Amino acid sequence: MRNFRYRLEPYSGMKTRFSCPKCGKNRVFTKYIDTENNDYLNDSVGCCNRVIKCGYHYKPKEYFHDNKTSPNITIKKNVSNDNKSKTEISYIDVEIMRKSIATKKNNFFIDYLVSLWDLETASLLLEKYNIGTSKYWNGATVFWQRDKVDKIRSGKIMLYNAINGKRVKEPFNHINWAHKVLKLENFNLEQCYFGEHLLKEDKNKPVAIVESEKTAIISSIYLPEFIWIACGSVNNLNESKTRCLKGRSVVLFPDLKCFDIWNNKIPKLTNLATFRTSTLLRDNASEKEKNMGLDLADFLIKIKH
Numbered sequence: 001m002r003n004f005r006y007r008l009e010p011y012s013g014m015k016t017r018f019s020c021p022k023c024g025k026n027r028v029f030t031k032y033i034d035t036e037n038n039d040y041l042n043d044s045v046g047c048c049n050r051v052i053k054c055g056y057h058y059k060p061k062e063y064f065h066d067n068k069t070s071p072n073i074t075i076k077k078n079v080s081n082d083n084k085s086k087t088e089i090s091y092i093d094v095e096i097m098r099k100s101i102a103t104k105k106n107n108f109f110i111d112y113l114v115s116l117w118d119l120e121t122a123s124l125l126l127e128k129y130n131i132g133t134s135k136y137w138n139g140a141t142v143f144w145q146r147d148k149v150d151k152i153r154s155g156k157i158m159l160y161n162a163i164n165g166k167r168v169k170e171p172f173n174h175i176n177w178a179h180k181v182l183k184l185e186n187f188n189l190e191q192c193y194f195g196e197h198l199l200k201e202d203k204n205k206p207v208a209i210v211e212s213e214k215t216a217i218i219s220s221i222y223l224p225e226f227i228w229i230a231c232g233s234v235n236n237l238n239e240s241k242t243r244c245l246k247g248r249s250v251v252l253f254p255d256l257k258c259f260d261i262w263n264n265k266i267p268k269l270t271n272l273a274t275f276r277t278s279t280l281l282r283d284n285a286s287e288k289e290k291n292m293g294l295d296l297a298d299f300l301i302k303i304k305h
Contacts, residue, residue, distance in 0.1 A: 005034060005035055005036060006032045006035065006060040007032065007033060008030045008047055009030055009031055009032070009033045009040075010189075011030075011189055012187075014027050017029060017030060018030075018031060020054060020056055021044050021056065022048060022054055022056035023053070025050060025054070028048055028049050028050055029048050029049075030046050030048075032046055041060055044058055045058050045059070045060055045063045046058065047235065049233065049234075049235055051234045051235060052234075052293070088188060089190045090179070090184070090186075090187045090189065091151045091152055091153065092152040092153075092154055092155070092178060092179060092184070094150075094151075094152055096152075096178070097142075097146070097152050097155065100132030100134065100144075101126060101127070105133050105135060106133070106138055107131075107133040107140075107141055108140075108141070108162035109131070109160040109162075109214070110126060110133075110141070111139075112161075112163070113125060115162075115163075116165075117221065121221065125221070128198070128220070129143075129194075129195060129198075129213075129217050130144040130146055131144075132144055134157045136176060136181050137157075137159045137174055139159060139162065140157055140159045140174070141158055141159070141160060142156070143155060143156045143158065143194055143213040145191055145192050145193075145194055146192075146196065146197040147196050147197065148192075148196050148197060148200060150197055153189065153190065153191055154177050154178050154189050154191070155177070156175065156213070156232065157175065157176040157181065158174060158175050158213075165297075191241065192241060193209070193230065193231060193244065194216060194230040194231075195216055195227070195230060196229060196244055198227050198229070199227060199229075199244060199245070199248075201227070202227065205225075205226070206225070206226050206227070206249040206250070206251060207226060207227045207228075207248050207250045207251070208223070208226035208228050208250075208252075208253055209229055209251070209252050209253065210229075210231075210253045210296055210297075211230060211231060211232070211233065211255055211258070211295065212230055212232070212295065212297070213230045214297055215230065215253075216228040216230040218300065218301065219253070219300060222300045222304055226251065234254075234255075234258050234262075238265075239268060239269060242269055242272050242273065243272060248273045248274070250273045250274065250275045250276075251275075251276055251278050252266075252276070252277045252278065253278045253280070253296045254277065254281075255281075255293055255294070255295040256281050256282065256289065256293050256294050256295070257293040258293075259277065259282055263277040280296070280299075281296060281299055285299065
């Protein structure tokens with residue numbers, strides 16, 4: 001596998017996310033770092049995570065071409081040597097995850113799953129996907145990232161509407177991380193696929209990848225012929241995270257507005273597994289649904305209920 005000198009800086013808290021040079025939004029921009037010295041290449045070289053609404057992505061190759069600059073020029077980061085050398089993945093005690101799953105506190109996402117099916121089915125999904133509950137917001141859900149060797153990378157805390165199953169984004173986007181809420185110092189988050197722990201159950205079963213945790217959970221009931229996992233965001237479908245799928249048959253189910261983005265990533269991933277992109281949504285959604293950016297869960301709930 002080829003190792004690139006420049007890569008997008010891994011997430012380690014909001015100090016590693018910046019204002020986008022194009023759209024101006026704060027804390028949405030990831031800069032490229034030089035892996036030889038861990039310094040930033042340039043303040044403008046990076047990627048906005050608002051892929052659909054902004055789409056800014058200025059790559060190192062483009063920067064060097066535009067500026068006729070040597071690849072050895074980088075911007076020093078204001079970090080200590082201790083932080084530079086810290087590369088080990090951090091983990092959360094599995095007992096914390098188990099307690100969050102066992103609690104009887106409100107969980108609006110579980111309530112929504114019950115409304116789709118019944119309490120028994122919702123309980124099975126809770127156990128299968130390690131769906132926890134957080135008291136950070138009343139009714140909040142924790143989507144624990146449990147890797148292929150059963151270590152807990154962290155948990156994404158999100159708040160859902162119990163009636164329609166949509167994320168609560170007003171008056172602000174309700175999303176946080178378990179390691180931040182727990183105030184774990186020097187925590188080095190390296191995300192894995194949500195549902196990655198399920199891969200060891202059947203090594204021959206095809207794998208389906210979607211963007212959101214909610215979609216993976218719901219799709220596992222409607223299309224059980226796949227092992228359903230989620231990458232968490234459009235940009236999180238990448239080579240490093242996909243190593244766990246080596247030798248597998250994988251089908252990508254991108255949200256409607258992200259079909260080309262994911263389909264264009266396949267050539268970079270084919271050395272790891274066999275990939276294809278499903279056209280189920282693209283071929284069956286109406287124009288209105290396409291403009292809305294419908295995801296697979298929305299589509300399956302619509303046609304199955």
